[in-house]
Amino acid sequence: xxxxxxxxxxxxxxxxxxxxxxxxxxxxxxxxxxxxxxxxxxxxxxxxxxxxxxxxxxxxxxxxxxxxxxxxxxxxxxxxxxxxxxxxxxxxxxxxxxxxxxxxxxxxxxxxxxxxxxxxxxxxxxxxxxxxxxxxxxxxxxxxxxxxxxxxxxxxxxxxxxxxxxxxxxxxxxxxxxxxxxxxxxxxxxxxxxxxxxxxxxxxxxxxxxxxxxxxxxxxxxxxxxxxxxxxxxxxxxxxxxxxxxxxxxxxxxxxxxxxxxxxxxxxxxxxxxxxxxxxxxxxxxxxxxxxxxxxxxxxxxxxxxxxxxxxxxxxxxxxxxxxxxxxxxxxxxxxxxxxxxxxxxxxxxxxxxxxxxxxxxxx
Numbered sequence: 632x633x634x635x636x637x638x639x640x641x642x643x644x645x646x647x648x649x650x651x652x653x654x655x656x657x658x659x660x661x662x663x664x665x666x667x668x669x670x671x672x673x674x675x676x677x678x679x680x681x682x683x684x685x686x687x688x689x690x691x692x693x694x695x696x697x698x699x700x701x702x703x704x705x706x707x708x709x710x711x712x713x714x715x716x717x718x719x720x721x722x723x724x725x726x727x728x729x730x731x732x733x734x735x736x737x738x739x740x741x742x743x744x745x746x747x748x749x750x751x752x753x754x755x756x757x758x759x760x761x762x763x764x765x766x767x768x769x770x771x772x773x774x775x776x777x778x779x780x781x782x783x784x785x786x787x788x789x790x791x792x793x794x795x796x797x798x799x800x801x802x803x804x805x806x807x808x809x810x811x812x813x814x815x816x817x818x819x820x821x822x823x824x825x826x827x828x829x830x831x832x833x834x835x836x837x838x839x840x841x842x843x844x845x846x847x848x849x850x851x852x853x854x855x856x857x858x859x860x861x862x863x864x865x866x867x868x869x870x871x872x873x874x875x876x877x878x879x880x881x882x883x884x885x886x887x888x889x890x891x892x893x894x895x896x897x898x899x900x901x902x903x904x905x906x907x908x909x910x911x912x913x914x915x916x917x918x919x920x921x922x923x924x925x926x927x928x929x930x931x932x933x934x935x936x937x938x939x940x941x942x943x944x945x946x947x948x949x950x951x952x953x954x955x956x957x958x959x960x961x962x963x964x965x966x967x968x969x970x971x972x973x974x975x976x977x978x979x980x981x982x983x984x985x986x987x988x989x990x991x992x993x994x995x
Contacts, residue, residue, distance in 0.1 A: 632927055632937045632959070633981070637727070640708035641718060642941075644868060644990060645725040645774070648678065652778055652819065656725055657943060663704045664866070667992045674862040675812050677820045680722065681848065682715055683828030683836075683978070685872020686989040692842040698853035699867065703989045709871050711939045712901040713978050713985035716749050718870035719823065723773040727941020729949050732769045734940060735897030735979070738952045739905065740768065746896040756894050756968070769946070775821050784816040790825050801826070801848060805855040812863045828873070835975035836873040836984075856993040867991035874984045876900075876977040877964045879922060887921065890914035894968045896952070900960035900980035902926075903953055911955060918958070922966070926958040927981075 638659075646656035647664035668676070686706040689699050710721045710728050712735055720733040728734045737746040737755035746755040749765040775785035788796040788807040796811075798804035801824055808822050827848060831841055856865050881888050881895070890910035895902040906914050918928055929937065934957045935950060958966065960980030967973065978985045 632929060632933070632939060635711050635939045635941075636708040637710075637938075637942050641710055641722055641868070641870075641988065642725065642727060644707065644866075645722050648676065648819070648866075649725050649774060651676070652781075652783060654774075654777060654781070658725065661705075661707070661990065663990060664992070667704070667864070667866075667995075671864055671994070673864040674815075674860075675817050675820065676864045676866060677808055677812060677822060677859075678722075679808070679822040679852075679865065679867045680719060680824070681827055681867065681869055682719075682823070682825040683831050683871065683873050684845070684848075684869040684989070685984060686869075686987045687984045688831075688836055688841075688845065688872050689989055691837070692845045693849060697846075697849045698856065698993075699849050699989065699991055702856075702867075702991045702993050702995055704992045704995070705990045706987050707990055708986050709869075709988050710941055711981075711986075712898055713871040713980065714898055714901075715825075715828070715870050717940075720771060721941070722868070722870070723775075723821065724771050725774065727943050729940040729945045730943040731771060732946035732948050732952070733771070734949075734952055735901060735903070737896050739893070739896045739903070739954070740764075741951065746894065755896070769948070773821070775819060778819055783818050784814065785819040785821075786811050786817060787821040787823075789823055802851055805851060809855065809858065813860065831873045831976040832974045833976075835875045837875050838975075859993075865991075865993040867989070867993075869988040871978045872984045872987065873976040873978045874963050874980070874982055876974055878967050878973050879925075879964055880967045880969065882969050884921065887914065887917050890917070895966065896954065897957075898979035899965035899967060899974075900977060900985075902958045902966045904956045904958070906955040914956065918956075922958070922964070925962045925964040926960055926966075928956055928958050931955055931957070 642658045643661040646658040647660035649656040717728040737748045778785035791797045892905045897903040
């Protein structure tokens with residue numbers, strides 16, 4: 632297992648923001664972000680996270696003179712897995728996935744005997760609703776919540792599914808952030824947009840429609856940044872990138888699927904397998920024969936020892952989410968529990984297209 636970069640990445644950017652407001656941070660700051668913050672002494676900083684907008688996608692689809700590319704200070708590493716549940720939680724809390732316990736799209740909780748989608752509080756395969764379960768079981772404190780607790784003005788804006796400042800379009804999100812930042816007591820704003828990632832899931836990151844949408848995001852953000860008050864800084868970042876995906880349907884492989892005690896959890900490109908005790912050796916042999924060229928398969932103990940889920944003291948429940956064997960995607964394939972659930976684009980694996988994200992700063 633190759634070492635993951637936890638010294639030049641998302642956690643360092645988060646640490647820079649935290650320290651700029653006088654809060655404790657367990658990681659070193661990012662030098663470029665530190666220098667930007669010190670040079671400008673902003674009254675308010677807006678952190679805008681565009682889901683899926685990895686730096687390699689910017690290079691593929693936008694010209695060098697575009698707003699995003701011309702204002703990109705650096706390319707850094709996101710956390711592992713390269714997925715929204717892990718990365719956005721890490722950015723907002725300044726703590727690694729291992730520390731938070733927020734590792735993947737769905738995680739197995741023994742008390743419910745179910746794989747629960749963390750963001751939706753619903754069983755991935757059962758469809759059972761568990762209102763508020765994730766937030767009670769794996770509670771987190773975001774930067775904006777921590778600032779507010781210290782009497783520092785902070786707020787946030789979200790897509791239309793949210794309860795707080797829901798925004799129907801990307802332009803609505805920018806308009807909301809623009810309005811919020813003009814309050815003289817506002818010191819920090821967090822904005823999140825998910826539809827670019829959703830489009831790439833449907834169409835694949837190489838799609839012409841994705842290129843056109845990215846250009847629209849770039850144009851809108853450039854106009855937004857140009858109109859901001861002079862004492863407001865804009866930091867644009869992503870949680871991960873995407874790759875054009877291939878698929879392996881587990882339900883079409885009876886020998887392999889019969890080794891499982893339950894469906895896999897975490898992610899299609901970082902799959903956690905809970906195995907029948909008497910079938911573990913057979914599973915390993917079969918998996919290596921079928922998928923060994925596309926995945927690195929580690930035992931539970933090897934995965935923990937690798938440190939790939941991040942430094943810091945692990946959450947008390949971290950290890951129970953990992954299962955008996957974990958498969959880490961090293962090329963473009965993903966494991967589908969059922970045939971037909973294909974996504975054209977995906978993430979959560981180990982490729983640079985998924986790992987590398989931009990740090991975009993305005994003004995420069």
